Amino acid sequence: MLPIDPALLTPRHQGGPVYWVAEDEGSNTIIGSVMGLNHQKAFNDPEKGSSLWCLAVDPQCTRPGVGEVLVRHLIEHFMSRGLSYLDLSVLHDNEQAKALYAKLNFRNLPTFAIKRKNGINESLFLGPGPQADFNPYARIIVEEAHRRGIDVQVDDADAGLFTLCYGGRRIRCRESLSDLTSAVSMTLCQDKSLTHRALKAAGLRLPAQQRAGDEAGNRAFLEEHKQVVVKPLDGEQGQGVAVDLRTPEDVQSAIEQARQFDTRVILESFHEGLDLRIVVIGFQVVAAAIRRPAEIIGDGRHTIKQLIEAQSRRRAAATDGESRIPMDQETERTVREAGFDYADILPMDQRLAVRRAANLHTGGCLEDVTAILHPVLSDAAVRAARALDIPVVGLDLMVPAADQPDYVFIEANERVGLANHEPQPTAERFVDLLFPHSLPVHI
Template sequence: MNVYAQILIDEAKTRGITVKIIDEEANLYRLCYGNNSVLCRESLTEKTCAMAMTICDDKSLTHRILYKSGLRVPRQAIYINMTQAIDLMQTWNSLVIKPASGEQGRGITVDVREKEELQQAIKSASKYSEHILLEEFVHGRDLRIIVIDHKFVAAIERKPAFIIGDGASTIRQLVKKKNKALIQTTGGESQIPINTETERVIHHRNFSWEDVLPHEQELQVCKTANYHTGGTIIDVTDEVSYTLRTAAEKASHVLNIPVVGLDFLVPDFSGDDYVIIEANERPGLANHEPQPTAERFIDFLFPETKK
């Protein structure tokens, strides 16, 4: 089982809960205690209804529901044609192009300002979804908040992947070297993509794949801050304001999903300004250690075993 399932299985076992592995490849398992049993796939369980799954799988639908509830979201439109996309890019100054469904940052291009980049971004997103979203690019720090049983539990800041120059290796060599380390430390869960999007980000900083990065110079190589694309994560649970906590809890109620990872962009973790950009129905709780996400997850499923 991967780390996202294993952390929950380990916590269940400490409470005398029986674990039955249903399908290891899919990280599917059943937890049994007394007369109760719950089927789980990592942090997704039978407690999450089909309607909540449907809403979270469609980023446009998630956006509309959050907006109608009074929660703050960036401006967004469904892609129709290039004329429309160019008009929005000029109106909003910069766009995020993303597939309407999908996860782990696949097919997302951030901070698109030029026509050629826009065409490539739409092509990339179309590989993952029939429908493509055009979203206003909002500057801010990337914050993932975990809500379990509709209560705030933990938060991390997610930072985009970067490399540090040694004065001798090319950027391509440095990315490959970092990927080798990431694969070893994360079991293959995280690595920097070597693709046209990474090349675009490098080019924006006036570098190419074959340039040698000066000694100790840091270079951001991704715009997305996803852990799976080589991003780093920092626990910021204690820094998150009451406003952000309550917004996350309200979002979980509005989406009718008891266990959810909500992605915010904020200028300051202790402030009141925010936009919510996505909701993840199967958040990776292992990414939030040392916060008690596994404990709160098992508390939610089997409150009678609460320590």
């Protein structure tokens, strides 16, 4: 959502809009909002109508039905004031919103409306873009390029491959991985042991690491560090990663699981803290977000398995299918270590983390912390990008808090996802890097 300029709003007592917010009493966070307008107060509407504007629900919200509750409350609010009806407009392709309004018995009306161009509907004022079904990480870049008049050639939409052309300059991309990233830099990120060496040589703080070997060597590493992480040497999206392992049996089982994604597996010392993702573009920090693992909230009625499946569906809907909670061995282990199993009924309002790794693709969510990022963390991220000599990279660190200087580097992602970092301009800065001449000229 875009912030509203308070200076442009009419006060409520003068016929301005009314706002309702939904607050999660467990976390004291705002998880939804809706704005409504009383037409009779605003412009003496003889039909005594009202309208709904700006329904928004936090995409990280784990509670169902927030949007429906807000809409129902707004309807009841205006009905209690003697208004006759409530109308709204919705973008033609917003299927989720259209389904909600149909459920609440709204009717489609044949009408004509004139809209002013703004940051929300700007794409509707552009000519047709590339007709391809890109994933969100490619689409956010393609849409920004199209908005600037940069030609987009679709190479393979399923693989996220496209070519951008502008002013005689031609750059191929796979999502945020472009021709500007060298093969050597990509290799340094993909191979986690090489990443470790490069960052260690740059004087950055890292966990202990060794290649998984025989059971005796793995056991010795566990005995030294007490808690370990197992991950494939070359992997992404949290696949095959198991964290906070404390027994030789769990370590060996996790190694076998990781070998499904890469026969080479590494062990690392486990460090408590928050999972911080920092996006560096052109050797400047563009965005920072705390990544939180998937969790569910009990309702006293449904089993843990049912709650996980429901939350997975919500995360998939909020991320165009990119985020889901896998019902795998790691999820089962996390639930079991918390003292539950899939068939248990989770008590009302009790929160339960169902993954240990905070990865978006396994149901996790992002909380933007760019504004409070500690300068030491920002400096460390830039130093890491320079050590890897990579122009676009996502760096993962474990930190006690985003506004504190302590950190441990975990890994680097050469094809960092630029979506889900709102309100930071990740796609804009990426296209700036590729085509600096496409920037508007300010006189």
